[in-house]
Amino acid sequence: MDSSCSERTALIVGAGVAGLTAATALARAGWRVEVVEISASGSTSGWGLCLTGPSLRALDALGLADACLAEGYGMNAITQVDVRGKSAGQIQLPRLIGAHRPAMAGIARPALHRVLLTEAVRRGVVVHHGLTVTALDQEAELVRVRLSDGTERRTSLVVGADGIRSATRGLLGLRASLDRHxxxxxxxxxxxxxxxxxxxxxxxxxxxxxxxxxxxxxxxxxxxxxxxxxxxxxxxxxxxxxxxxxxxxxxxxxxxxxxxxxxxxxxxxxxxxxxxxxxxxxxxxxxVQTTFLHGAWHRGSALVIGDAAHASAPQTAGGAALAIEDGLVLAQELGRHRSVDAALKAFVSRRAERCRTLVETSVALVGLERAQRHDETYPLVDACHRRMAEPA
Ligand SMILES: Cc1cc2nc3c(=O)[nH]c(=O)nc-3n(C[C@H](O)[C@H](O)[C@H](O)COP(=O)(O)OP(=O)(O)OC[C@H]3O[C@@H](n4cnc5c(N)ncnc54)[C@H](O)[C@@H]3O)c2cc1C
Structure with missing residues (x-):
């Protein structure tokens, strides 16, 4: 895939939640998109995850919420049980995709991956497994990308969606600490x-x-x-x-x-x-590990999104929501700005505060759990879901 002046092309690193949803969002906006995924099989780790309201809202904007609801299990409430085994309360979550659809859904990770991959491929995205990026160089408007099979691409945009241990982040010289708790x-x-x-x-x-x-x-x-x-x-x-x-x-x-x-x-x-x-x-x-990229998330026309830029602890069940929102907002900002650089700056300024808040809240929840201050976690979880319900 080489970019000409008239065509907007993107190379995405990582076929996880962030990479596949960004691929679909860009393809819907007319971009020609290739994804390189390091895993040969495309398998996912872990059994399941919770798609909270903001995840479903972002998936709905990509036309994918109903497919995820069909594959998963729709739910509306979190019941908190105290140390004596008694109910400590229930949080009713806002129904962000309409009163007649659930507030959130639990889904098996392989099922979610199947839905996201099928849609990306249906939109014309080319997904390569067993492939990764070895070097990135900005050359005028384009990024020259070297891949592990020895081939090269010249592309208008590179999106590193390769998770908390992102190699793309390293190739771009963006420094982030991985924190354990x-x-x-x-x-x-x-x-x-x-x-x-x-x-x-x-x-x-x-x-x-x-x-x-x-x-x-x-x-x-x-x-x-x-x-x-x-x-x-x-x-x-x-x-x-x-x-x-x-x-x-x-x-x-x-x-x-x-x-x-x-x-x-x-x-x-x-x-x-x-x-x-x-x-x-x-x-x-x-x-449990977290990270947050303070400052820039991009260099030239290459940026990182999803867990590569902001990975929260699982307590908030919000990492996938942020990852899916990233792809949507990225496509929106690229549609609004002529230059990729201006779009990426606008993207980061729109996303950073929301993502930082979620990462910090998740770390605070881990601290309260470790201190056995469970009563204080309940209002914080509630406030976090309300904050995340605000528009991305
Ligand atoms: C225990 C646990 C429970 C969680 N539960 C929830 C939950 O209930 N709800 C929720 O919203 N979030 C949850 N999360 C967070 C959520 O899983 C992540 O935020 C989300 O998966 C991030 O998506 P991502 O695409 O950025 O990264 P990932 O899902 O990590 O995907 C990265 C992809 O990039 C690929 N890759 C890695 N390196 C390279 C490379 N060098 N080249 C090419 N490809 C590469 C990987 O193989 C992978 O396919 C949980 C996280 C954990 C750890």
Whole structure:
């Protein structure tokens, strides 16, 4: 793909939430778009995520909210359960895509990825797997991009959407620190209990946990383990250790979180053909890390978006919303400005404060959880969702 004067071309690094939605937003605006994704298979890590109202609103603007709702599980409320196993309140979330559609949706990550990839390809975006960028040089109006297969592109715009450890950010010389916060987050897929029609968050001593439905039959349990943010465990120890950590939570309506996990673990260990990977209880564990790029997010006509520019802790469930909004706002600003440079400056000035607020709020929530000040997290979560409900 080489850009001529009349054609606007973009090369996007990373086929995650930010990269694929930016690709669709740009293709809709008439850009010719290529995406390079380092993973050969295009697989996603983690079981599921929550598409909060701002995510659904941004997906709706790309015509994708209904496909995500069809693949996921629509919800309207977060129920907070205190350390004694009693309800500490319920947050009703604003329905940002209309009174007759849900306020948010839980969805399996592979299902979300499928929806986003299908739409990008349908819009003419070319997606290469097993490919990455090795060098970027601004040459007048265009960026010369060298790729890991030895080929080159000259393109009007480069978008680094390659996640919290962004290589594009490094190639552009943009410095960001990756901060750890003394917390490890665990996730496992389990059966959805019939009462889990919204998000349930459980305050514990000393950890916190939650249950998020992702379909009629499935949900995922998450656990934020305090006091540890380094080291790995052998795969065989993950499910037993997570079950042990969940044992301190009382559960809800007679269903223990640890029992949900053990049930899934034994189903996946069973030799029965029906206990296939559909019911696998594989556990994912990773440290909570955040980053925020203070100052510029771009050099010349290349910029970073999504987690590459601003990665929040999972407590706010807002990272995907910001990533999807980034692509939409980028396409809007590129439509408003003649020069890419002016558009990128306008983009960053429109996005920075909102993204910084979410990252900082997520870090504050981790601190309150670690200090066992659960009562103070509830109003902060509520305020955060209200702030995010404001237009992007
Ligand atoms: C435990 C956990 C739970 C979360 N839960 C939620 C939630 O419920 N709701 C929510 O909104 N957000 C949630 N988030 C945040 C959300 O997952 C991220 O904010 C979102 O995925 C960011 O999207 P992204 O596309 O910027 O980055 P990523 O999703 O990380 O995608 C980056 C892509 O770039 C590719 N890539 C990486 N390096 C290169 C390279 N050098 N070249 C080419 N490609 C490359 C990767 O393979 C990947 O496909 C959670 C995060 C965590 C850690």
């Amino acid at each position: 003394g917390q490890m987050v665990w996730r496992a897929r389990v059966r959805r209990p019939s009462w889990a029609t919204g998000i349930h968050q459980f305050a514990g001593e000393p950890h916190t946990a939650g249950l998020i439905p992702i379909s009629e039959s499935q949900a995922y349990v998450f656990l934020a383990e305090n006091g540890v943010d380094r080291g790995t465990l052998p795969a065989s120890e993950l499910a037993p250790r997570m079950t042990q950590l969940l044992a301190s939570f009382g559960g809800w309506r007679g269903v223990q979180l640890s029992a949900l996990l053990s049930e899934s673990a034994s189903a996946s260990a069973s030799p029965e053909p029906s206990a296939s990977s559909e019911r696998s209880a594989s556990v994912v564990r990773r440290p």
